Amino acid sequence: MAETGSQFDCIAVMGVGLIGGSIALAAKSCGAARSVIGFGRNRDRLAAAKSHGVIDEAATSSDDLSRAGLIVVCTPVDRIATDVLAALQATEGTSTLVTDAGSVKGSIQRAVDLEYSGDRFVAAHPLAGSHHSGFEHANASLLPGRLCVLTPRGYPTVDDNVQQVRRFWERLGMRVRLMSVQEHDKTLALTSHLPHLAASAVASLVEPAILEYASTGYRDTTRVAAGDPELWSAIFALNKPEMLRGIDRLVSALQQCRIALDEERHQDLRGFLQGASEARRQYRDDPSRPDDGT
Amino acid sequence: MAETGSQFDCIAVMGVGLIGGSIALAAKSCGAARSVIGFGRNRDRLAAAKSHGVIDEAATSSDDLSRAGLIVVCTPVDRIATDVLAALQATEGTSTLVTDAGSVKGSIQRAVDLEYSGDRFVAAHPLAGSHHSGFEHANASLLPGRLCVLTPRGYPTVDDNVQQVRRFWERLGMRVRLMSVQEHDKTLALTSHLPHLAASAVASLVEPAILEYASTGYRDTTRVAAGDPELWSAIFALNKPEMLRGIDRLVSALQQCRIALDEERHQDLRGFLQGASEARRQYRDDPSRPDDGT
Numbered sequence: 001m002a003e004t005g006s007q008f009d010c011i012a013v014m015g016v017g018l019i020g021g022s023i024a025l026a027a028k029s030c031g032a033a034r035s036v037i038g039f040g041r042n043r044d045r046l047a048a049a050k051s052h053g054v055i056d057e058a059a060t061s062s063d064d065l066s067r068a069g070l071i072v073v074c075t076p077v078d079r080i081a082t083d084v085l086a087a088l089q090a091t092e093g094t095s096t097l098v099t100d101a102g103s104v105k106g107s108i109q110r111a112v113d114l115e116y117s118g119d120r121f122v123a124a125h126p127l128a129g130s131h132h133s134g135f136e137h138a139n140a141s142l143l144p145g146r147l148c149v150l151t152p153r154g155y156p157t158v159d160d161n162v163q164q165v166r167r168f169w170e171r172l173g174m175r176v177r178l179m180s181v182q183e184h185d186k187t188l189a190l191t192s193h194l195p196h197l198a199a200s201a202v203a204s205l206v207e208p209a210i211l212e213y214a215s216t217g218y219r220d221t222t223r224v225a226a227g228d229p230e231l232w233s234a235i236f237a238l239n240k241p242e243m244l245r246g247i248d249r250l251v252s253a254l255q256q257c258r259i260a261l262d263e264e265r266h267q268d269l270r271g272f273l274q275g276a277s278e279a280r281r282q283y284r285d286d287p288s289r290p291d292d293g294t
Numbered sequence: 295m296a297e298t299g300s301q302f303d304c305i306a307v308m309g310v311g312l313i314g315g316s317i318a319l320a321a322k323s324c325g326a327a328r329s330v331i332g333f334g335r336n337r338d339r340l341a342a343a344k345s346h347g348v349i350d351e352a353a354t355s356s357d358d359l360s361r362a363g364l365i366v367v368c369t370p371v372d373r374i375a376t377d378v379l380a381a382l383q384a385t386e387g388t389s390t391l392v393t394d395a396g397s398v399k400g401s402i403q404r405a406v407d408l409e410y411s412g413d414r415f416v417a418a419h420p421l422a423g424s425h426h427s428g429f430e431h432a433n434a435s436l437l438p439g440r441l442c443v444l445t446p447r448g449y450p451t452v453d454d455n456v457q458q459v460r461r462f463w464e465r466l467g468m469r470v471r472l473m474s475v476q477e478h479d480k481t482l483a484l485t486s487h488l489p490h491l492a493a494s495a496v497a498s499l500v501e502p503a504i505l506e507y508a509s510t511g512y513r514d515t516t517r518v519a520a521g522d523p524e525l526w527s528a529i530f531a532l533n534k535p536e537m538l539r540g541i542d543r544l545v546s547a548l549q550q551c552r553i554a555l556d557e558e559r560h561q562d563l564r565g566f567l568q569g570a571s572e573a574r575r576q577y578r579d580d581p582s583r584p585d586d587g588t
Contacts, residue, residue, distance in 0.1 A: 127509050147506065190500050191508040195515035198496045200570035201547040202489050205540070211577050212441065214485040215421050219577070220517045221489035224510075226574040229567035236555055236563060246499070247552045251545050253495040258541045261530055269530060273523035276494035280520040283505050283513070 005031070007164075007171055012037040012068035013055065014083050016046060018130060019101050020074030021054045021138025023172065028056075029140045032171040037064055039071075049135045062090040070168060073100040078234040081111035088116050099124045099165050103188060104238040105151045106181040113153070122165040125149045125184065126174060133228075144173025151181045189242035194250060196232055197243070199225040299325070301458075301465055306331040306362035307349065308377050310340060312424060313395050314368030315348045315432025317466065322350075323434045326465040331358055333365075343429045356384040364462060367394040372528040375405035382410050393418045393459045397482060398532040399445045400475040407447070416459040419443045419478065420468060427522075438467025445475045483536035488544060490526055491537070493519040 011033040013020045020038075027033040038055030039062075040046045046058040057064075065071055071087045073080050080102040087098045098121045102108050105123050112121055126148040130137060148169040152162045155178060166176050179187075203225035206214060236243050253272075260268040305327040307314045314332075321327040332349030333356075334340045340352040351358075359365055365381045367374055374396045381392045392415045396402050399417050406415055420442040424431060442463040446456045449472060460470050473481075497519035500508060530537050547566075554562040 127507065129509070149507070187504045187507050191504055191512050194499065195496050195512050197548070197551060198492050199511075199515045200567055201544055201551070202492045203574040204547050204566065204570040205488065205543055206484050206573060206577075208573065208576050210481045210485055211580070213421065213443070213481050214577060215423070217493075217518045218485050218489050220514045221493045222574050222577075223514045225567075225570045226578055227571065229564050229571050233560060233564040233567055236551075237558070237560055240555055240558075243555060244552060247548055247555075249499055250495055251548055251552075253498055254491070254541055254545055254548075257491060257495070257530075258538060258545075261534055261541075262538060264531070264534075266527060266531055270523050270527040272498065273494050273519075273527050276498040276519045277521065277523050279500060279502065280497040280516050282502050283500075283508060283516075284520055286505065 006034045007031070007168060008033045008069035010035045010037060010068050011070045011072060012039055012059065012065050012087075014039045014071060014073045014087065015075035016040050016049045016055060016135050016138075017074065018133050018135070018137050018142075019126065019128070020072070021049060021135035022128070022140060022142040023072055023074065023101070023126075024055050025138055025140040026143050026172045027168075030171050030173060032168055033070075037068060039065065045135075052135065054135045054138055062086065065090040066094055066096065068096055070097045070099065070165070073098065073102075076231065076234065077102045077104055077108075077238060081108045084108070084112050084121055085115055088112075088118070088120060091120075096120065097122065097161055097165055099168070101126050103192070104235055105149075105184045107238040107240075109151065109153060109181050119153075119159060119161055121153075122162050123151045123153075123181070124165065124169060125151070125188075126169065128174075146174055148172075148174035148176050149184050150176060150178050151184050152178065155180050185239050185242045186245075189239055189246045193232075193235055193239055193243055194246040196224050196227065197236065197247065198250060199223065200232075300328045301325070301462060302327045302363035304329045304331060304362050305364045305366060306333055306353065306359050306381075308333040308365060308367045308381060309369035310334050310343045310349060310429050310432075311368065312427050312429070312431050312436075313420065313422070314366065315343060315429035316422070316434060316436040317366055317368065317395070317420075318349050319432055319434040320437050320466045321462075324465050324467060326462055327364075331362060333359065339429075346429065348429045348432055356380065359384045360388055360390065362390055364391045364393065364459070367392065367396075370525065370528065371396045371398055371402075371532060375402045378402070378406050378415055379409055382406075382412070382414060385414075390414065391416065391455055391459055393462070395420050397486070398529055399443075399478045401532040401534075403445065403447060403475050413447075413453060413455055415447075416456050417445045417447075417475070418459065418463060419445070419482075420463065440468055442466075442468040442470050443478050444470060444472050445478050446472065449474050479533050479536045480539075483533055483540045487526075487529055487533055487537055488540040490518050490521065491530065491541065492544060493517065494526075 013024045016038040024036040035056040037057045039059040050058045073083045075083045128146040199222045203222040310332040318330040329350040331351045333353040344352045367377045369377045422440045493516045497516040
């Protein structure tokens with residue numbers, strides 16, 4: 001398939017929110033799809049997304065899905081497995097591919113595998129987001145330059161369907177990495193899910209009465225704790241084994257500091273902070289990082 | 295003393311870095327002092343601060359301190375008690391006041407009390423800072439609008455010296471609060487020191503190899519972990535009892551989440567995140583907060 005033409009004549013996006021809307025906009029502007037059908041539970045919201053120009057067409061029944069060459073499932077993480085299965089079922093007997101945008105991969109793949117043994121589903125996790133939600137904040141520039149992790153069932157084997165889905169995400173400007181679901185879930189537990197839980201735990205200890213003594217350290221360390229409890233408790237539950245391991249490691253690091261502090265082993269405490277500081281500076285000083293002021 | 299004239303003819307700043315330099319600049323621009331003597335261990339740095347216009351004069355010996363009506367000790371937190379005692383000794387028999395800018399108060403006050411029983415020292419903690427250090431980044435606008443906590447030894451009794459020192463910090467544009475050293479150290483453990491330790495613990499778990507999968511959640515939650523290990527291990531050690539209590543509470547909150555997750559009590563986990571989210575939103579939505587994008 002030539003990169004100059006559209007990769008798909010038509011794709012469908014299930015769940016037209018911030019991510020789904022951004023994928024819809026990017027797919028059209030990057031030539032990954034000629035047209036985008038939006039699919040969602042709320043007809044009014046879907047009609048509004050259409051009139052905002054985020055999607056070309058609002059699906060009225062699951063029959064509309066069979067016209068799509070690719071279906072991208074962008075619903076909340078605890079609904080993805082069900083929606084992927086619905087998409088696969090609605091397109092049974094076709095060559096329509098299905099991918100998703102869920103931030104946990106193992107539990108979704110296991111739930112899908114229980115009822116589907118074909119090769120049309122290729123799981124994905126585009127690492128992009130924003131404090132905002134809703135298609136009104138959708139933006140074609142949310143994705144380019146960011147990583148998208150694919151966790152194909154047969155990894156490290158890569159078949160044609162995986163290649164096609166890979167090409168789709170790359171066409172949106174994303175840098176694609178392939179890994180196993182286990183590696184994905186362990187990595188994201190440490191880089192995303194555990195930081196969120198730590199931020200929430202710190203925020204839970206600071207009573208409103210003393211908030212006026214909080215400064216930029218509190219502000220940044222706890223920022224993500226303001227996020228949606230529904231979404232994050234679902235993520236933690238879906239990534240349970242890795243989160244349990246991560247919490248144990250975090251508690252162990254804190255206990256190690258507690259003992260050093262209690263026994264006045266200042267060298268050990270300073271050494272711990274030094275290691276953490278060096279690790280964090282590697283992130284900050286990485287020239288490929290798009291954000292600055294970090 | 296009329297607010298239109300200068301409060302002090304001359305003040306001295308010990309430790310002319312980011313905070314000391316900002317106090318020097320603000321004191322002159324707000325009319326808190328007509329002139330500022332800088333005092334420090336490194337003569338070259340002090341001469342440079344003078345040629346940058348941050349201070350009017352570089353002290354050459356501790357005799358110069360006796361010309362100051364107020365001495366503000368802005369040295370690193372683990373040197374403050376020693377420097378406060380040196381300042382009190384150099385000005386023995388005068389009415390020169392001494393204040394400081396340390397972010398821990400109890401251990402400093404206890405160390406001073408061991409060798410000094412007079413009433414010329416009034417401890418302070420201006421809640422202001424920046425990622426930068428050094429007088430080159432000093433800025434008169436770092437302090438206005440921020441809180442400054444005074445922890446006078448006789449609190450809640452407030453004598454004339456406390457009033458004078460209070461007036462000085464207010465003259466710099468700061469909003470002054472008075473409290474006991476215990477209340478200060480407990481409050482700051484939760485709003486500042488514990489967030490820093492949590493950020494460091496999270497950062498310590500994320501190996502360089504997976505840093506490319508870190509996104510804005512990691513970035514903000516761990517930002518302060520890049521800070522100076524020397525400074526922060528000193529702060530933790532000086533605030534040991536409150537830090538030990540704080541770590542125990544943080545570990546207990548994390549264990550509570552771990553148990554809820556392990557036993558699949560989703561309602562409890564969501565409830566915990568909900569509480570943390572509401573606490574954090576109170577900070578974000580406070581209209582008096584100077585920073586936005588929080």
